[in-house]
Amino acid sequence: MTQFQTLEDQLRAAMPAMTRAERRLASHMLGNFPLSVLGTVATIAQDAGVSAPTVVRFVRKIGFSGYPEFRAQLHEEMGERLASPITKHEKWADRLEIDHPLNRFALRVIENLRQTLSQQDLRTFDAVRDLLADKSRSVYLIGGRLTRSIAEYFTTALHVMRSDVTLLSSQPNTWPPALLDMSAGDVLVVFDIRRYEPSVQQFAELAHAQQMEVVLFTDQWVSPTAGVARHILTSQIEVPSAWDTIVPLIALVESMLSALQDANWQDTRERLERMERFYEEMLLFKRMR
Amino acid sequence: MTQFQTLEDQLRAAMPAMTRAERRLASHMLGNFPLSVLGTVATIAQDAGVSAPTVVRFVRKIGFSGYPEFRAQLHEEMGERLASPITKHEKWADRLEIDHPLNRFALRVIENLRQTLSQQDLRTFDAVRDLLADKSRSVYLIGGRLTRSIAEYFTTALHVMRSDVTLLSSQPNTWPPALLDMSAGDVLVVFDIRRYEPSVQQFAELAHAQQMEVVLFTDQWVSPTAGVARHILTSQIEVPSAWDTIVPLIALVESMLSALQDANWQDTRERLERMERFYEEMLLFKRMR
DNA sequence: TCTTTTTTGAAACAAACGTTTCAGATTAGC
DNA sequence: GCTAATCTGAAACGTTTGTTTCAAAAAAGA
The missing domain is CATH 1.10.10.10 (Winged helix-like DNA-binding domain superfamily/Winged helix DNA-binding domain)
Known part of the structure; x- marks a missing residue:
């Protein structure tokens, strides 16, 4: 035909x-x-x-x-x-050498990214942006075995834009004391993809009980932490390997950073400039020694 | 309805x-x-x-x-x-959706990913895979302010596949003693995107002087560390924001993990199964309390 | 006009479809 | 750690759907 x-x-x-x-x-x-x-x-x-x-x-x-x-x-x-x-x-996509593992894998990653973005609820995204832009709220971040690095990345970048951003350590036994400093209305950003970790979930539940706003970044199967989360952002993370891909999660995080920057560009630029100056001064000190 | x-x-x-x-x-x-x-x-x-x-x-x-x-x-x-x-x-999609920051940003991320993949030298990719698959070589990873989280992610995943994988701490003052344990032929994986960090570069140079194989993941402008690197994998990382995107880097890293897994599936599966068992026993232990 | 050929739809049919049932699997509650 | 409640998919079910048959209707050719 x-x-x-x-x-x-x-x-x-x-x-x-x-x-x-x-x-x-x-x-x-x-x-x-x-x-x-x-x-x-x-x-x-x-x-x-x-x-x-x-x-x-x-x-x-x-x-x-x-x-x-x-x-x-x-x-x-x-x-x-x-x-x-x-x-x-x-x-x-057709032009890539489809036989090479790199491209076979990458095409699946892109497919996940595409789906993640097109199914994303923009209102949820905006609501999370507003929460994180609110400087009266402190922000805490937590992640599991593989997702802690995402939380770390998010933290580092968030620091440039605002203060009162804290990444929780990877040792669960340090979490309960950390709770002491968290107040109602503060934001807890949780990263949790399969296999979901009980300790992370428990902590999120504690935070929720303290009236904190829980924001959850998770996969398409949705972490059980969703039960206590105010906002949930899901990502497609399945690729043909023994692991999953965190690319869609990173993309969401970076989009969020970009949106936050737009929401408060004046402050962000000031902080960026100050950070640049500090870095330069650090280098100067080193040279002087 | x-x-x-x-x-x-x-x-x-x-x-x-x-x-x-x-x-x-x-x-x-x-x-x-x-x-x-x-x-x-x-x-x-x-x-x-x-x-x-x-x-x-x-x-x-x-x-x-x-x-x-x-x-x-x-x-x-x-x-x-x-x-x-x-x-x-x-x-x-109506104009509102296209104009949303999430989608504007995402389109650029996908474009970066596309370029990164189509420009990737497959021989370099394969060579790095072979280096990392070689169990007679120890592997060390290092990253800068923003890229350390990528190194951390890579390390966590590599651990599942092989032993002798070490992530260098984020404090430069711990690096010289770490050098003591590194031998000629060992692999140093360096993540370095702008703004390139002098301390990371210095360390890579030291490692190179010790006959170590330096693998560099960097951006399209190429870190100065390239001078001492055996293999260089570049990524397009520019997006319309004050930051760059690490998505292409993550995609490369995950593709590498997938290729490594394929290269030695037997061992990897065994290690995975053992890891699963250990996790289960840990959970059991917790429940018994 | 009458015959032949072509076109058309009612009815019958078979295939595909959406739905329900029910038993096993999973999760939540105690 | 066990029990109750909920969730889930394989199989069976009745319905809808697309298709074929066939005879009536329309058109074409003599």
Whole structure:
């Protein structure tokens, strides 16, 4: 079946060779495209004022094996037109040497990233941004075995933008004393992907009991910590290996940083400049020794 | 059934009240919207990795009488967006969504990732994989202010696959003594993106002088450490914000992990299984208290 | 006009579909 | 650590769907 033209074009091109009833059908299809073609054979037949067999004979005549194939083709075309920018599959993927493990793996990573971003709830994202931008709230971050490095990265970057940002140590026995300094309204950012860690969850529950706002970054299977979380940001993290990918999580974190920066650019720039000066002075000291 | 929001919103709004399998389903639907929802119950179920009954229960839960009604609603919405000539050639996502910082940022991240991958030298990649797979060499990792978290992540994952993996502390004053244990032929993995850190570079030079193999993960402007590096893997890291993105670096690291795993799956699996057992025993221990 | 050919839809049919049931698996509560 | 409650998918079910058959209707050719 030739795919070099759209369904609409195919319909028009077939017009001359049509019989009376078929022409009625085609003209109805074209007149209400593509809404008219979404339904079943029966509904189309009724709307166009022809019988169901006519519809089937018609799609056969223009080259499809049957109505299901015709509809599949339509769905494909609609999908292309409806796709949001980040949902779109890029052509460049074809050019990569697909056989190399690097590219095989990377394509799956990109697929995860794409899905993560397109399913992200923007309101949740904005709400978390506002929480973190609120300087009256202290921010604490915690992560598991693999996610602690994400928490660390987030912390380092957040420090540039605001004060009162604390990364909890990787040793759970230091957490209870840390709770002493946390107040109601403070924010706890939790990173937890499978295999979810009981200690992290327990701590989140304690924090929640202290009226803290819990923000959870997790995977598509959702950490049990979700039960006490005010806001949940999920990522697709499954790749063909014994591990998962944290790329979508990092992308979310960096997007959040970017949004925070936009929300309060004045302060951020000042802090950045001061940090630069401090770094320079540090270097000066070193040289003087 | 309330029609005041789009299907997409309804899916998201229902998220909190969902079970595990239903979340997986909703996540798949949102991640590939609206293409994912055009097909039959069976195809959706298969693509999302759940059973057909789950799909039916799900659409019931969010307020439809059954799957046909759910699909009818989707068709209606699609029709609205596609029918009028004005919007005909516009994308599904409205301007508001495209303009959202998350999506603006994400598009740039994906672009960086794309460039990083297409520019990657596969021979270098393979050579680094072979170095890291060689168990006669110890592996040391080091990173700067922002990249230390990447080194940490890499270390944690590498530990699962092999022994003799060490992450250097974030305090430079601990590095000279650490050098004592490093031998010629050992591997030093350096992460260094702008602004390049003199201390990291100095250490890499010392390591190089000790006949160590230096592997450098850096950005497109290339860290000065490149002078002493045997292998260099570069990433595109520039995004529209005061920061850079480490996503391409993470993707490279994870691809490397995946390649390493493939190179020596037998050993890796054994280590994984042993690790699992240890974790279980730890949990058991905790429960017994 | 009458015959032949083509077109068309009602009815019957088979395949695919959405739905329900139920037992095993998982999770939550005590 | 056990029990109760909830969740989940395989299999069976009845329904809808697309398709085929066939005879009536329409059109074309004589």
